[in-house]
Amino acid sequence: MQMRYRRRRKRAAALILTVTLGLFGSACSTDDSGDDSAQEFTYWSMWQEKEPQAKVLAKALADFEKKSGIKVKVEWQGRDNVTKLLAALRTDDVPDLIDQQYFTVSNAIVKNDQFKDLSDVHNMEIPGENKTVRQVIPKKYDQFTTTADGAQFLIPYEVIGYSIWYNAKALPDVASNPPKTWQEFTDVLANSKASGRNPIALDGDIAGYAEFWTATALARTLGTGGFHKLVSDKQASGWDDANVRNALAAIANLAKQGYFIPGYDSSKFPAIQTKWAQNQADFLYMGSWAPTETDTLAAPGFEYRSFNFPTLGNDDSLPASVIGFAVPKSAGHAEAAQKFIAHFLHKERLSKISSEANNLTPRPDVEVPKQLADVNALLQEKNLSKITDGVLGDFSDFDKKVFQPLNLKLMTGKITPDEFIDQITTGQRDFWAGQGS
Amino acid sequence: MTLATPPAGEPRRWRGSPRSTGAFDRSRRRLFLPFVVPALVLYLAFVIGPTLAALWISFHRWDGISEMRWNGLGNYSALFGDPTFLTALVNTLIILVVAGAAIFAISFVLTMIVREMRGRSFIRSVLFFPHIVSAIVLSIVWGFIFEHNGTVNTILSKMFGAEPIPWLNSDNLFSMILIGTVWISTGLYVTIILAAVDRIPRYFYEDALLAGANAYQRLRFVTLPLSWDVISVAAIFWTISSLKIFEFIYAFGGTTNDLPPPAVWNSALFVYGESFGGRSPSYLFGYASASAILMLVLFTVLIVVLRRLLRRDSIEF
Incomplete structure (x- = not known):
């Protein structure tokens, strides 16, 4: 009796386990079988379906499907697409094409060698244009899209330039003679303050936006790559330096002089940016998305102009970033995805990123929207440098835990440049010591 | 009796x-x-x-994709040298103790008041309301209310001509998070405690009144002993929930793409911040897991201790 009961119990347990695991198995597996693999690819987009870039891409994808016969499975995932990719890389369900800012891609799949080298795409001909990809994408963007040993992990299709924005209608003197040096810039700020206006808008609750100021000031003083080098030093020995102190003092002085709009340290984004668009502050240091992000709330007749971050030494490069396509190493249909990249870079299609989504593209022959003319001129004329000198991408953990909090204290006048130097030196040494364990 | x-x-x-x-x-x-x-x-x-x-x-270095590299107890020792983790740990304990004390104190006071009021069920619903609404929505509303030109500063300025108070700056943000947490959670605990108090027959209170007991004495000698089992469960429940508070801090202190400043992180945000969070995530899965395990151990110990401390023989009535 007892034996029978046990046996029956075992049978029941085995049955339930089998059924349960079976259900799991069928729920978790995806059916990727089928031999038409060359004729399709999957694209996980960083855009959400209603964003202008998504609309441009959707049209290009439809056109590509028609012309090539290759079917595209697109998922408009939004900015989390790379995080989701990271999880997917451990499964068989890997997308063949993704897009993101260069540092997001490099941070997620370059260091660990999970990307496909897209150097071949440079040699691909853009269908219908008799030009190769290399011929239309200038080499100045390679610093964003290649690894130290020259592998191509990204093909850019949108460019972001970071400049200081203002309303030319309200500030005609600035428009006719934009400040070039830090001294000229602070003269303009002092003038603005004396006239009873708020000189600078900053949404201080976004630590990354506050960081743009200090990081650029440091890169200006130390030269491109100087801030990056400072942070990568495990002994943190470079901070106690006259040039560094000078750059930090320049930034601290903005707070000391009361140049930031009141409430910049205690508002919720985008409150301050909106105030700037409504002429309540004069300047906003922001990426080239600033006009599109603020135009619905901008004061009537707002005329978007911008100038390069002023010099604090010899460097006058334009801080920039790029958004582009990447292909994961384990993608099953990489070839089809690469065909689409070449297809999208056709002048006619790519120019819609400019004309419909109001953003800059890497192709110099694409006409730019009027409000981006200044930043585009800088993009063509100047050398480019990475925004935050590449620190945000390469040392993200240090950046958010050590640099950004201290920077916010500096920019709200809570610590002096000397205190900043002391604290970051200790913080950086401790950080690197913790990394070595 | x-x-x-x-x-x-x-x-x-x-x-x-x-x-x-x-x-x-x-x-x-x-x-x-x-x-x-x-x-x-x-x-x-x-x-x-x-x-x-x-x-x-947690015993490895791992970016989520590459092979895991054995790190022994390295992640754990690094955590104790990481000021951000120690801040997150302290913040978690402050939320547990300070917000917890406030929640239970306010809950008892409200219970005593509401117990004797007319329209009790309506008031109970009103008190419970913040707990039903998503913490994300509340945090956004709180952002509007307390920002520099928000509702509170506008009212203060109109009524008293006061200068705007920087409620949301780095000095005040964590205190605001504590207040917000209390505001969101109190309704739930009032409801739980009130349900327990409702079971207590009225004649205990009448008897206490006749004996000349004041409100505090009624709470001390009638309410607490007769609803102790429910209160101790509620205390355990709060301890567990306080560890998991995430969305209010995330949405109140951060923005769409950005984490709140590390000074207001609790342990849940630390785990997120070291793994997937932020514009440029850290992808330190070993490190984040070690912090999660440490907090699990700490809270398991806390709950065991708390259960022992709160253990009383249950009283039947």
């Missing part, structure tokens, strides 16, 4: 006595496995399995 306690040392049995061999008991025993196994499998797959995996990952 007697207060009887059940004899100690005689645990209640949920199954029949082992000696009972009736047909009903046998069929009940046969049903035991089919009922337990599915839940057990799910529990193993979704709770125990991931917890063990997190424990294993």
